[in-house]
Amino acid sequence: MARQRTDEPADDQPVDPSAATMLPELEDGDWLYHAWEFAHTSFWAVARRLPRLVREAVALAWSTNRGDTAASIGLNVAAGVMTTFGLLATTSVLRELFSAGPTPDRVRAALPALIVAAAAVSARGGLAIAAGWAQARLTPQINYQVELRLFEATTAVDLAAFDDAGFAEEMDRARDRGMAEAAWIVDHTVDLVTGVVGILATAVAVTVIQPLLLPCLLLAAVPQAITAVRMARREYLAMLARITRRRRMWMLAHLMANRHTAAEVRAYQMRDFLLAEYRGVMAVETRAQLRLVRSQTGTRVIGASVAGLATFGVYAVLGGLLLGGMVALAAAATALLALQSARNSLGVAVVATNSLYEDALYYQDYRDFLERAHTRVPIGGDRAAEGVDVIELDEVSLRYPDTEAAAVDRVSLTVRRGEVIALVGENGSGKTTLAKLIAGLYRPTGGTIRWDGVDVAELDPRTVGAQVAVMTQEWWKFPFTAGQNIRVGRHDRPPERPGPTVREAAGAAAAHDMIVGLPHGYDTLLDREFKDGHELSGGQWQRLVAARGLYRDAALLICDEPSAALDARAEHALFQHLRRRPDRAVVLITHRLANVRHADRIFVMDQGRLVQQGSHDELMAAGGLYGELFELQAAGYLAGADDAVPR
Numbered sequence: 001m002a003r004q005r006t007d008e009p010a011d012d013q014p015v016d017p018s019a020a021t022m023l024p025e026l027e028d029g030d031w032l033y034h035a036w037e038f039a040h041t042s043f044w045a046v047a048r049r050l051p052r053l054v055r056e057a058v059a060l061a062w063s064t065n066r067g068d069t070a071a072s073i074g075l076n077v078a079a080g081v082m083t084t085f086g087l088l089a090t091t092s093v094l095r096e097l098f099s100a101g102p103t104p105d106r107v108r109a110a111l112p113a114l115i116v117a118a119a120a121v122s123a124r125g126g127l128a129i130a131a132g133w134a135q136a137r138l139t140p141q142i143n144y145q146v147e148l149r150l151f152e153a154t155t156a157v158d159l160a161a162f163d164d165a166g167f168a169e170e171m172d173r174a175r176d177r178g179m180a181e182a183a184w185i186v187d188h189t190v191d192l193v194t195g196v197v198g199i200l201a202t203a204v205a206v207t208v209i210q211p212l213l214l215p216c217l218l219l220a221a222v223p224q225a226i227t228a229v230r231m232a233r234r235e236y237l238a239m240l241a242r243i244t245r246r247r248r249m250w251m252l253a254h255l256m257a258n259r260h261t262a263a264e265v266r267a268y269q270m271r272d273f274l275l276a277e278y279r280g281v282m283a284v285e286t287r288a289q290l291r292l293v294r295s296q297t298g299t300r301v302i303g304a305s306v307a308g309l310a311t312f313g314v315y316a317v318l319g320g321l322l323l324g325g326m327v328a329l330a331a332a333a334t335a336l337l338a339l340q341s342a343r344n345s346l347g348v349a350v351v352a353t354n355s356l357y358e359d360a361l362y363y364q365d366y367r368d369f370l371e372r373a374h375t376r377v378p379i380g381g382d383r384a385a386e387g388v389d390v391i392e393l394d395e396v397s398l399r400y401p402d403t404e405a406a407a408v409d410r411v412s413l414t415v416r417r418g419e420v421i422a423l424v425g426e427n428g429s430g431k432t433t434l435a436k437l438i439a440g441l442y443r444p445t446g447g448t449i450r451w452d453g454v455d456v457a458e459l460d461p462r463t464v465g466a467q468v469a470v471m472t473q474e475w476w477k478f479p480f481t482a483g484q485n486i487r488v489g490r491h492d493r494p495p496e497r498p499g500p501t502v503r504e505a506a507g508a509a510a511a512h513d514m515i516v517g518l519p520h521g522y523d524t525l526l527d528r529e530f531k532d533g534h535e536l537s538g539g540q541w542q543r544l545v546a547a548r549g550l551y552r553d554a555a556l557l558i559c560d561e562p563s564a565a566l567d568a569r570a571e572h573a574l575f576q577h578l579r580r581r582p583d584r585a586v587v588l589i590t591h592r593l594a595n596v597r598h599a600d601r602i603f604v605m606d607q608g609r610l611v612q613q614g615s616h617d618e619l620m621a622a623g624g625l626y627g628e629l630f631e632l633q634a635a636g637y638l639a640g641a642d643d644a645v646p647r
């Protein structure tokens, strides 16, 4: 068996500090968008906004499931009441036990209060578990609602929304973080309620036992609360400072241990470069972690000392009250129990308050995005498009957001059913954009598009979309089976609607033989991320994409570079099926000009403008851009093909 090379770099290899500077700075991730804002907001400013945040969180939970919301809050309040009963009963038990008299008598006298205390503690435990159950039930239900709402919005907005950088950024923020925060916001609100109820329950019990003990409780709690807030903030800031470095490490780790990058990393012998980068970042990161561990320990020492001093102060005050005869021994002992319980509740409330505020910032992103997405849903009219005979473009323009020049500039043309038209031109001349306008995927920013004499803006966009099939230039490898990959072309086709079967469409796109040769034929899953998944080549994928477009069987078929990755045989077979048919119009975009020779009309684009149109023969006779491009390409196929290859 061949042995692997063992030239792994040693752990103690010196780190070249300049090595880690080759990669550019990373942008902050969307999930950190509000981090600095949060880190620099004081705890008191956070606390002031609490009532509004709690109201919003409760409204969200209520709209998801009223029963579970009421149970989460109600059961927590009931558990708090039990805490009060438990503490009061404990005082009675201690009072009886500390009274004068023989021990059996004292125990007997304490028994009823002991039973009440035990019952209160058990009830409190049971109620807390039930409240936790209701709270845990809310999480998946809220996630379900907010995720569904987000994806309903992202799939409904018009295509142009995705060209708007602001929209795309808001969508990423809403999806990557805002969406997940909805459940957290509710979770932390319930935690806050639990903490506050716990503090109140203890305070009530202490006041009933001996009002003088209440200031003692506060005295012990306040320094602890301040220390808890400080520690949480410090940790958060340290985490922020490290996060960019950690992301760079994840990125490098991803490049070095990933199937998709493995070939290029080897082909370009990038190993040493990547390892040097990784070592450089790792060295800085390790030093930072060691510093953090030291400073956290320091914070802990200070925090523990302050809390210890406060506790000592409470003990001193309690001792004074005891000696002065102002507090009974039993009440003082209960106060110590109450102190512990209040501390726990306070910790829960402080952490929940901190988290709730940060959650709310990100959740607001989600809500803002939903509002913005709502304004981007194509409205259109209510007239249904039932087939299409003639599509007319009248002085149509499209300017992408944030760009100077129009990608399509005052173009007028007509597409008729039964015709094959071709759009040709150099890279970036506007062909794809024009095709998307014809397909109704974009609304023009100038001019009018009419379907059978009706402005498309007055037609129902869903019915317009139903008439169009697009074989896109940049297709997505859907992680479905081969059959599903074709069927999604019209997944909702009713059985009575005529049209090619999946196999017929695959046959027409020269994909059938390839598919039946796959391990599970049409049921082969086309994604190696899944068990039994299979990988296709680029050209095999393009055949599937073509089959999907043909399966859709629409009145308008747009083919944007449908054969760029196909071999000669598959290309020939596909173009046999893209010929004119009386029941459909075909718009063909291709740089392989031999394929457009038989088009009824050829439209030549240059920098967004329509500069020539006519049949192949007419355009060749006229000279100009088309003739120039065609002859350049044809020269490559002539006998002296060497002339076409730059030396």
Ligand SMILES: Nc1ncnc2c1ncn2[C@@H]1O[C@H](COP(=O)(O)OP(=O)(O)OP(=O)(O)O)[C@@H](O)[C@H]1O
Residues within 6 Å of the ligand: 163, 400, 401, 403, 407, 425, 426, 427, 428, 429, 430, 431, 432, 433, 434, 473
């Ligand atoms: N989503 C977009 N946002 C902004 N500009 C875009 C977008 N898509 C295309 N463009 C720009 O619009 C112009 C026309 O692009 P288009 O894709 O329509 O050209 P094309 O003729 O199809 O090019 P190719 O032959 O390379 O496919 C180009 O300058 C391109 O940079």
